[in-house]
Amino acid sequence: METVLDTLKPVALTVDRQAILAYARITGDFNPIHVDPEFATSTPLGGVIAHGTLSLNLIWQSLAATFGSQAMRGAAIDVRFTKPVREDDRVEAGGRRSTNEPGRFDVWVKNQDGIAVIEGTATLFAAKEGER
Amino acid sequence: MDEVLTFDAFQPGASMGRATEVIDAEVLESWRQLYPWDAATADELPPGLATVLLMRAYMRILTQRPPGNIHARQHLELLAAIAPGEEVTTEIECVGKELKRERRYVELACRARGKAGRPLFDGRMTIIWAA
Numbered sequence: 140m141e142t143v144l145d146t147l148k149p150v151a152l153t154v155d156r157q158a159i160l161a162y163a164r165i166t167g168d169f170n171p172i173h174v175d176p177e178f179a180t181s182t183p184l185g186g187v188i189a190h191g192t193l194s195l196n197l198i199w200q201s202l203a204a205t206f207g208s209q210a211m212r213g214a215a216i217d218v219r220f221t222k223p224v225r226e227d228d229r230v231e232a233g234g235r236r237s238t239n240e241p242g243r244f245d246v247w248v249k250n251q252d253g254i255a256v257i258e259g260t261a262t263l264f265a266a267k268e269g270e271r
Numbered sequence: 272m273d274e275v276l277t278f279d280a281f282q283p284g285a286s287m288g289r290a291t292e293v294i295d296a297e298v299l300e301s302w303r304q305l306y307p308w309d310a311a312t313a314d315e316l317p318p319g320l321a322t323v324l325l326m327r328a329y330m331r332i333l334t335q336r337p338p339g340n341i342h343a344r345q346h347l348e349l350l351a352a353i354a355p356g357e358e359v360t361t362e363i364e365c366v367g368k369e370l371k372r373e374r375r376y377v378e379l380a381c382r383a384r385g386k387a388g389r390p391l392f393d394g395r396m397t398i399i400w401a402a
Contacts, residue, residue, distance in 0.1 A: 150308070158305060162305060164301060166323055166327055167327050170338065172339050172340075178338060190326075195319075196322060199319040200308065200309050200317070203309075203318060204308075208318070208352070211318040211349055213350070216345070218344065218345055220345075
């Protein structure tokens with residue numbers, strides 16, 4: 140039977156231009172693929188994409204919202220950035236407990252079309268102990 | 272201007288360097304404005320700021336990056352909570368590179384240590400290198 144803690148609490152963000160520029164300042168990452176529309180349009184990606192970790196942070200926030208910040212110690216995330224996040228995309232992080240390994244969750248960030256832009260796993264020791 | 276760091280110059284097994292960063296009040300305020308639901312406490316930073324510390328170290332250590340690199344994969348293990356104002360030293364090492372379907376993949380490992388050398392996080396990132 141699926142319990143509340145088998146599903147991560149969703150966390151969402153609209154990735155507008157202001158958010159991308161704010162995140163560039165936070166990380167110091169002013170890669171023109173993120174902040175220069177003219178350059179970004181000239182690349183195979185065809186336009187500006189947001190920093191992958193801007194959306195990845197939502198997974199940490201989803202885990203913390205579900206299990207509390209104490210559970211983040213010893214936590215690990217392993218993800219692939221599978222699709223670009225475009226300006227004005229609405230992205231939402233979530234996850235579900237994996238049946239493959241104790242304490243492991245399949246995690247993702249999906250855009251407004253339901254397409255996964257980040258996919259991977261998260262492992263929480265606190266969640267593992269709770270299963271025993 | 273210094274030479275751009277190209278794919279050919281990466282040597283697996285070589286340290287790329289280390290950088291020390293602090294999440295200051297200005298960065299914390301910017302974080303709070305971007306993610307209003309993810310505030311720091313008096314004792315610890317939100318876990319996502321470990322990623323920020325990693326990216327800031329990456330920016331400072333690998334300064335001559337070509338424009339257009341793309342972050343393809345990220346592994347990060349949090350070993351301890353990071354305290355607000357804590358100096359965090361991150362070392363980055365090249366652990367692999369591979370040319371695959373005309374894309375240049377560079378794999379970097381990182382280790383972050385805080386006050387008195389306490390382990391804070393370990394990570395591994397894969398970047399599609401633009402040149």
